[in-house]
Amino acid sequence: MDPVHNPFAPGAGCSPPELAGRSAILRDVGIRLKRLRLGRPAKSVMLVGLRGVGKTVLLDQIRRDAESTGIHTVRIEAPEHRSLPALLAPSLRLALLHLSKKESARDHAIRGLRALAGFVSKLKVTFADIEVGLDYDPEPGLADNGDLEGDLTTLLQQVGEAARAAGTAVVLFIDELQYVEEPQMAALISALHRCSQDRLPVTVVGAGLPQLRGRMGEAKSYAERLFDFPEIGPLNPTDASDAIVRPIRNEGADIEGNAVSAILDRTQGYPYFLQEWGKHAWDIAAESPIREQDVLSASDEAVAALDESFFRVRFDRLTPTEKKYLRAMAELGPGPHRSGDIAEQLQRSVNSLGPARASLIAKGMIWSPTHGDTAFTVPLFDQFLKRIMPQETGR
Numbered sequence: 001m002d003p004v005h006n007p008f009a010p011g012a013g014c015s016p017p018e019l020a021g022r023s024a025i026l027r028d029v030g031i032r033l034k035r036l037r038l039g040r041p042a043k044s045v046m047l048v049g050l051r052g053v054g055k056t057v058l059l060d061q062i063r064r065d066a067e068s069t070g071i072h073t074v075r076i077e078a079p080e081h082r083s084l085p086a087l088l089a090p091s092l093r094l095a096l097l098h099l100s101k102k103e104s105a106r107d108h109a110i111r112g113l114r115a116l117a118g119f120v121s122k123l124k125v126t127f128a129d130i131e132v133g134l135d136y137d138p139e140p141g142l143a144d145n146g147d148l149e150g151d152l153t154t155l156l157q158q159v160g161e162a163a164r165a166a167g168t169a170v171v172l173f174i175d176e177l178q179y180v181e182e183p184q185m186a187a188l189i190s191a192l193h194r195c196s197q198d199r200l201p202v203t204v205v206g207a208g209l210p211q212l213r214g215r216m217g218e219a220k221s222y223a224e225r226l227f228d229f230p231e232i233g234p235l236n237p238t239d240a241s242d243a244i245v246r247p248i249r250n251e252g253a254d255i256e257g258n259a260v261s262a263i264l265d266r267t268q269g270y271p272y273f274l275q276e277w278g279k280h281a282w283d284i285a286a287e288s289p290i291r292e293q294d295v296l297s298a299s300d301e302a303v304a305a306l307d308e309s310f311f312r313v314r315f316d317r318l319t320p321t322e323k324k325y326l327r328a329m330a331e332l333g334p335g336p337h338r339s340g341d342i343a344e345q346l347q348r349s350v351n352s353l354g355p356a357r358a359s360l361i362a363k364g365m366i367w368s369p370t371h372g373d374t375a376f377t378v379p380l381f382d383q384f385l386k387r388i389m390p391q392e393t394g395r
């Protein structure tokens, strides 16, 4: 069918034609943010889940919904190897400049910009990657101790005061939060804890791989009192079917029931896979309705496209040892697997494999659901590894 009108949108962070199965969580987080704005107690959320389940697009939708109610939002992605202060400084500056335009908040916002100047001047020594324009001179003693935890707390408090004076809230949306280093994560949690105790309308809504929950708990044991960690997973069959059928019907075309079933079978309801199969089934079908045979013919191309984009992201950056470790896991099946079993598969000791395992966790390739267990952070990753490394070379 006409590729120009193909509605599907495979790709990291690409907004889907139908955001299926997420209305309950959108409603829930919407309520929390409205409560925050009113100074009522409200836990924020950290969306956790495997790659490709739709955390980024969900975070974006929560943000758009919040913006539409007049909440001021900031969108940040935490890449590997960037410091949190470097990410926060320019975003907080924009938020403060925006708040300073409102008469009722002007003085608070300007004090916030002075706090930012103090924050940056001292922390630049430790975090050389901070780059931000400064609009006001620092106020001596305000957020300029040079200690991240204390200074970030003061800075966020100023942002919260300004937001309250403006009758709004400031919400920072931070994606890939698992990459923030532990001391910086601890500082962020501690600063947000203070703001929450003061009932200030400032918070973070985050998203990250499943290891995020444990990382935050290790950084500050009370993280679970500040945040809920809803698990974002594959779509159930009804929602997955909506994700496929609705966009097709919106284009005035149709798809047969057993073709939908074939897509659900192959994708197991994972959003990224649904978009990829939907796209290729549409392109291959000669005419509407899309039939089961179209889906079957499209599978090779869908898998090839996933191998080149989705699965390969970050894989090429791994060391040979790390790849071998993953391949041994794949040999054992989808997982999770016991560390002992993986070591046995590689004919190595568990201890000698510790560094490889730790660096794979830091790189976001695997995580540990329970002590001693190891699982992939990418769904169906075992099958990908077997496709691109047909021979297990671990022995």
Ligand SMILES: Nc1ncnc2c1ncn2[C@@H]1O[C@H](COP(=O)(O)OP(=O)(O)O)[C@@H](O)[C@H]1O
Residues within 6 Å of the ligand: 009, 010, 011, 012, 013, 014, 015, 016, 017, 018, 019, 020, 021, 022, 049, 050, 051, 052, 053, 054, 055, 056, 057, 058, 243, 271, 272, 273, 274, 275
């Ligand atoms: N609820 C959903 N319904 C249908 N497609 C979705 C949904 N959520 C995400 N997608 C699609 O899945 C893919 C991955 O989404 P993304 O937000 O990048 O995942 P993550 O951030 O969890 O890795 C994108 O192509 C997106 O369009």
Ligand SMILES: [Mg+2]
Residues within 6 Å of the ligand: 012, 013, 055, 056, 057, 175
């Ligand atoms: Mg993402």
